[in-house]
Amino acid sequence: MHGENAGLDLHVLYRNWRTAERPTHLPLYDEVVLGRTGRAGNHTALVRALSDGTFVFAHAGPAFEEWIGGEAAGRNIEALPPDCAHVLLDGLEEALRQKQPVHLVAYPERSGYVRAYDLVIFPLSSRWGGPLLLAYARPRMEKYSLVDAIFASTTGGLMALAPVRGREGVVDDFRLVALNQGAADLVSQSIDALRWQRLTDLFPHLRGTGAVDQLVQAWRTKAAVEFEFSYPSALGGVRYFSMRASAMEDLVSASLIDVTEIRNREESFRLLFQDSPLPMFVYCPETMQMRDVNAVAVEHYGYSREQFLSMSLLDIRPQEERERVRQILAQPTIPSDTGDIWKHLKADGSIIEVRVYSRQVDYQGQAARLAVVVDVTEQRKTEARISFMAHHDALTALPNRVLFLDELRRTLRHVERHEQPAAILCIDLDYFKDVNDTLGHPVGDKLLQQVSGRLRGALRENDLVARLGGDEFAVIQRDLAEPGEAGMLSDRLIAVLSQPYDVDGQMVVIGASIGIAMAPTDGESADALLKNADMALYRAKDEGRGTFRYFQPEMDARVKARRALEVELRGALVVGEFTLRYQPFVSVETGKITGFEALLRWNHPERGMVPPIEFIPLAEDIGLIVPIGEWVLRQACRDAAEWPEDMRVAVNISAVQFKGQKLANLVASALTMSGIEPGRLELEITESVLLHDSEANVAVLHQLRALGVRISMDDFGTGYSSLSYLRSFPFDKIKIDQSFVREIVDNSGDAAIVSAVVGMGVSLGISTTAEGVETAEQLERLRAEGCTEVQGYYLGRPMPAGEAQKLMARQS
Numbered sequence: 001m002h003g004e005n006a007g008l009d010l011h012v013l014y015r016n017w018r019t020a021e022r023p024t025h026l027p028l029y030d031e032v033v034l035g036r037t038g039r040a041g042n043h044t045a046l047v048r049a050l051s052d053g054t055f056v057f058a059h060a061g062p063a064f065e066e067w068i069g070g071e072a073a074g075r076n077i078e079a080l081p082p083d084c085a086h087v088l089l090d091g092l093e094e095a096l097r098q099k100q101p102v103h104l105v106a107y108p109e110r111s112g113y114v115r116a117y118d119l120v121i122f123p124l125s126s127r128w129g130g131p132l133l134l135a136y137a138r139p140r141m142e143k144y145s146l147v148d149a150i151f152a153s154t155t156g157g158l159m160a161l162a163p164v165r166g167r168e169g170v171v172d173d174f175r176l177v178a179l180n181q182g183a184a185d186l187v188s189q190s191i192d193a194l195r196w197q198r199l200t201d202l203f204p205h206l207r208g209t210g211a212v213d214q215l216v217q218a219w220r221t222k223a224a225v226e227f228e229f230s231y232p233s234a235l236g237g238v239r240y241f242s243m244r245a246s247a248m249e250d251l252v253s254a255s256l257i258d259v260t261e262i263r264n265r266e267e268s269f270r271l272l273f274q275d276s277p278l279p280m281f282v283y284c285p286e287t288m289q290m291r292d293v294n295a296v297a298v299e300h301y302g303y304s305r306e307q308f309l310s311m312s313l314l315d316i317r318p319q320e321e322r323e324r325v326r327q328i329l330a331q332p333t334i335p336s337d338t339g340d341i342w343k344h345l346k347a348d349g350s351i352i353e354v355r356v357y358s359r360q361v362d363y364q365g366q367a368a369r370l371a372v373v374v375d376v377t378e379q380r381k382t383e384a385r386i387s388f389m390a391h392h393d394a395l396t397a398l399p400n401r402v403l404f405l406d407e408l409r410r411t412l413r414h415v416e417r418h419e420q421p422a423a424i425l426c427i428d429l430d431y432f433k434d435v436n437d438t439l440g441h442p443v444g445d446k447l448l449q450q451v452s453g454r455l456r457g458a459l460r461e462n463d464l465v466a467r468l469g470g471d472e473f474a475v476i477q478r479d480l481a482e483p484g485e486a487g488m489l490s491d492r493l494i495a496v497l498s499q500p501y502d503v504d505g506q507m508v509v510i511g512a513s514i515g516i517a518m519a520p521t522d523g524e525s526a527d528a529l530l531k532n533a534d535m536a537l538y539r540a541k542d543e544g545r546g547t548f549r550y551f552q553p554e555m556d557a558r559v560k561a562r563r564a565l566e567v568e569l570r571g572a573l574v575v576g577e578f579t580l581r582y583q584p585f586v587s588v589e590t591g592k593i594t595g596f597e598a599l600l601r602w603n604h605p606e607r608g609m610v611p612p613i614e615f616i617p618l619a620e621d622i623g624l625i626v627p628i629g630e631w632v633l634r635q636a637c638r639d640a641a642e643w644p645e646d647m648r649v650a651v652n653i654s655a656v657q658f659k660g661q662k663l664a665n666l667v668a669s670a671l672t673m674s675g676i677e678p679g680r681l682e683l684e685i686t687e688s689v690l691l692h693d694s695e696a697n698v699a700v701l702h703q704l705r706a707l708g709v710r711i712s713m714d715d716f717g718t719g720y721s722s723l724s725y726l727r728s729f730p731f732d733k734i735k736i737d738q739s740f741v742r743e744i745v746d747n748s749g750d751a752a753i754v755s756a757v758v759g760m761g762v763s764l765g766i767s768t769t770a771e772g773v774e775t776a777e778q779l780e781r782l783r784a785e786g787c788t789e790v791q792g793y794y795l796g797r798p799m800p801a802g803e804a805q806k807l808m809a810r811q812s
């Protein structure tokens with residue numbers, strides 16, 4: 001060692017340099033070194049700075065030469081080993097620049113050991129010109145083993161292995177000559193327990209893994225090898241190791257890393273990937289090239305695995321979507337879960353709709369994206385079907401009310417922007433209900449389908465037709481030049497719909513009524529327009545059907561009045577504002593009262609007695625006639641129970657009361673509750689009950705007849721085919737309508753009709769009652785014709801029950 005008194009040497013050199021320092025020049029070499037610091041010469045070197053910027057040693061002491069590894073005199077600094085040259089050059093240049101001593105630390109490596117040197121450069125001047133520098137190099141006490149430092153610097157395993165020769169001199173094993181703590185930790189043993197042991201003694205299973213063969217190869221070929229092997233863990237399970245080995249002379253150095261976690265992760269990924277029930281692929285985010293694809297994707301898309309791997313992500317997109325994909329993928333951060341729906345191209349050229357969920361993954365050591373594909377083609381089709389069903393009528397496939405109103409709202413925005421009016425046509429089929437009732441629903445359904453086909457065919461492409469429900473249709477007629485066009489279209493539609501239909505070989509004829517509302521004049525909202533078109537439709541129907549009406553503001557008032565009446569009517573039944581009047585009918589032969597017809601009155605608190613003609617049609621429309629009719633029947637029977645036993649009571653029954661098949665039960669109940677003989681009750685029905693030969697209603701008539709009550713046909717002669725109805729059911733009585741009686745004296749035609757009806761009654765065994773007899777002449781004519789009974793103001797007006805009773809008492 002040359003550093004024992006080095007601290008003192010250096011101190012002396014510094015002192016000398018400082019003492020000799022002058023403002024005009026640097027100290028001379030002699031002033032700093034010669035004769036005064038004998039021992040310091042051991043650690044110093046004198047260096048000459050040449051004019052070309054290089055440095056050359058003049059001479060050096062033995063300790064300095066030991067540091068630079070050889071003789072110094074005449075050597076150029078740049079020719080020294082790099083660990084000395086770099087630091088020396090830095091120090092020399094710095095000292096010349098600063099004109100001050102410079103202190104540095106050097107770390108040269110010698111034989112695997114690193115030792116720190118303090119290096120001080122003193123700039124000097126010389127008598128013979130040219131700068132001189134004194135370099136002083138002093139080793140510190142500490143010395144580091146490079147191997148130990150490297151071994152300690154990693155938790156990975158590092159080791160040196162010496163070959164072991166078998167019997168025939170062939171290397172077939174290794175001995176652990178050095179290893180670090182990391183290596184010992186990997187196998188959970190101490191360094192001492194492992195050192196100098198044979199590898200295969202320590203780890204017997206190692207031969208089977210091929211690891212020893214790989215190490216032998218590294219030793220023999222002197223080339224680095226890298227391999228993985230698995231080894232049973234002392235704690236159970238298997239651990240995976242990655243080893244890198246290279247030969248150094250007769251030794252093999254090896255690094256060992258435990259890659260079990262990575263392998264397990266890769267294995268789980270592989271399992272997840274390969275066994276996934278969803279198509280998956282891995283692609284390079286930069287080139288979009290496929291890097292892996294699972295079995296389900298191969299099966300789902302129909303490309304072979306090889307085809308898939310040769311494709312880029314863009315290749316599975318239809319041509320028209322490729323640009324959009326390129327743009328999205330070019331974004332710096334691709335959202336991992338956009339949930340967007342994409343179109344993908346299958347091998348057979350078909351297109352599927354998919355949702356793709358992708359995320360960044362590390363795939364075989366490189367950044368990649370893993371994409372999971374959910375095929376939503378079927379789901380989308382179902383959604384489209386459901387959406388269609390939600391907006392269309394199932395029977396005719398026409399838009400339904402929801403879609404119609406949506407379209408109407410859109411049309412209204414268009415109307416507002418372009419000031420071009422539109423029309424809303426509400427269409428109701430005339431007599432459709434009769435077809436449905438008589439020919440059955442299947443025929444009705446087919447008829448509606450044909451109707452929708454005709455409507456579609458009669459409209460322009462720009463117009464829209466919808467089925468709002470039942471036999472109600474509606475049309476939006478857009479961009480009208482003038483309102484009259486809506487009327488022209490209505491005429492055309494009525495004509496088209498009124499043509500005969502062939503439904504399963506049956507000829508069916510219906511008609512249509514149409515109400516028109518104009519946008520924007522007849523309403524600002526879709527609902528208001530539809531409501532007003534509907535009102536116009538009711539007017540068209542009221543006024544004879546088979547026609548159209550434009551909405552008029554006063555229609556609204558009428559409808560409002562009707563609605564108010566409806567509310568009042570419902571209340572009237574609850575609070576008991578209905579009452580009955582009785583009008584006598586008299587036997588022509590005896591001149592005696594044979595019974596009374598019950599006639600309904602509404603005893604309105606403000607309007608007084610309201611005649612039935614003002615409220616019965618509405619009660620029939622809204623179904624209220626059923627409970628009202630029940631009240632009439634029960635009340636009439638109750639009143640008749642107070643009368644003499646030969647007095648009959650006649651009650652009007654509306655066609656609406658026949659619906660629901662409950663009429664016979666009601667009549668039976670009224671008879672039982674009142675206790676009157678069934679033969680005393682006469683039920684008056686109008687022709688509407690027998691319209692279209694309703695079998696169900698005829699069946700009810702037979703049930704009533706079976707109870708023993710009498711059935712009369714009211715208002716005879718006013719319908720279209722009164723005579724034919726007489727064939728449908730054997731009536732007990734025909735009531736000849738008062739319109740014939742009124743003119744019987746003056747109008748020979750009416751007289752002839754009355755005469756014919758009476759004659760027919762006689763031959764069929766049906767009694768005849770003439771209504772509306774107001775004069776003695778009329779009575780005489782009827783008597784002469786042979787009419788059985790008469791009824792009218794001449795014989796008695798409708799009167800309260802009490803008065804009727806008094807009349808009966810007087811007669812008996």
Ligand SMILES: Nc1nc2c(ncn2[C@@H]2O[C@@H]3COP(=O)(O)O[C@H]4[C@@H](O)[C@H](n5cnc6c(=O)[nH]c(N)nc65)O[C@@H]4COP(=O)(O)O[C@H]3[C@H]2O)c(=O)[nH]1
Pocket residue numbers: 583598599600611612613616629632651652653654684714715738771772773774791792793794798
């Ligand atoms: N000008 C004139 N009229 C006469 C004469 N004799 C009787 N009338 C009236 O003619 C109508 C005869 O009843 P309807 O033909 O069954 O016609 C009835 C009947 O169809 C219906 N109606 C009355 N009450 C009921 C009821 O309780 N149920 C049902 N469903 N309908 C009823 O209302 C219609 C009208 O009844 P009302 O106003 O009471 O009118 C009664 C009666 O007051 C006459 O000499 N000259």
